Amino acid sequence: SQQGEEDPQALSIQEGENATMNCSYKTSINNLQWYRQNSGRGLVHLILIRSNEREKHSGRLRVTLDTSKKSSSLLITASRAADTASYFCATDHIIQGAQKLVFGQGTRLTINP
Amino acid sequence: AAGVIQSPRHLIKEKRETATLKCYPIPRHDTVYWYQQGPGQDPQFLISFYEKMQSDKGSIPDRFSAQQFSDYHSELNMSSLELGDSALYFCASSLAPVDEQYFGPGTRLTVT
Numbered sequence: 001s002q003q004g005e006e007d008p009q010a011l012s013i014q015e016g017e018n019a020t021m022n023c024s025y026k027t028s029i030n031n032l033q034w035y036r037q038n039s040g041r042g043l044v045h046l047i048l049i050r051s052n053e054r055e056k057h058s059g060r061l062r063v064t065l066d067t068s069k070k071s072s073s074l075l076i077t078a079s080r081a082a083d084t085a086s087y088f089c090a091t092d093h094i095i096q097g098a099q100k101l102v103f104g105q106g107t108r109l110t111i112n113p
Numbered sequence: 114a115a116g117v118i119q120s121p122r123h124l125i126k127e128k129r130e131t132a133t134l135k136c137y138p139i140p141r142h143d144t145v146y147w148y149q150q151g152p153g154q155d156p157q158f159l160i161s162f163y164e165k166m167q168s169d170k171g172s173i174p175d176r177f178s179a180q181q182f183s184d185y186h187s188e189l190n191m192s193s194l195e196l197g198d199s200a201l202y203f204c205a206s207s208l209a210p211v212d213e214q215y216f217g218p219g220t221r222l223t224v225t
Contacts, residue, residue, distance in 0.1 A: 031213075035216075040201070041218075042203070042216060042217065042218040042219050043203060043216040043219075044216075045213070045215065045216065048213055088155060088156070090156075094210075098163060098169035098210050099207070099210050099214075100146065100158040100161060100169050100171060101146070101148075101158060101205075102158065103156045104155060105154075105155050
């Protein structure tokens with residue numbers, strides 16, 4: 001099965017509420033990254049958390065990482081309509097010194113005004 | 114700050130034609146990655162290059178080839194295009210193979 005599985009696959013909340021998205025992975029990682037993608041547009045890097053970190057904040061974003069459970073969560077506080085997008089987690093895999101990112105299936109977040 | 118540049122941004126080709134996508138990494142980045150994202154799908158890793166040598170290969174069809182040139186830009190060549198090749202193709206670059214990847218805006222390829 002796929003590395004970087006996310007849940008929920010879709011989330012719809014009211015503006016101002018908090019949104020939590022989860023990501024699970026299967027193998028050891030060096031870091032985990034979260035990306036946002038507006039429909040049909042490019043990938044926007046949100047935050048990177050390293051395997052030796054447990055929590056990281058960036059503005060309204062809060063990311064946690066639990067390497068024992070191989071899971072991460074992305075919390076967006078005080079959501080805004082502009083946060084409507086798909087959110088992907090990506091884990092890095094380094095093989096013979098070369099890194100590649102493995103993306104999860106993404107969570108489609110809809111913020112209702 | 115300079116970002117990853119991809120060209121063209123949009124490309125329409127017919128079945129069995131050939132397409133070439135270009136990627137210009139951030140200055141001083143020597144590692145380039147290519148990803149393919151089909152409609153409604155998550156991005157899938159295709160291939161990566163470090164110092165002009167292929168460093169890793171993912172789910173890239175044999176009809177596709179890529180290379181990194183002396184100025185570190187990369188080109189993805191796609192031949193005998195199929196309808197299923199219609200996707201967003203992202204290029205990313207990093208300062209070194211284990212550093213954070215920065216993504217370009219993508220090239221949307223439509224095969225008709």
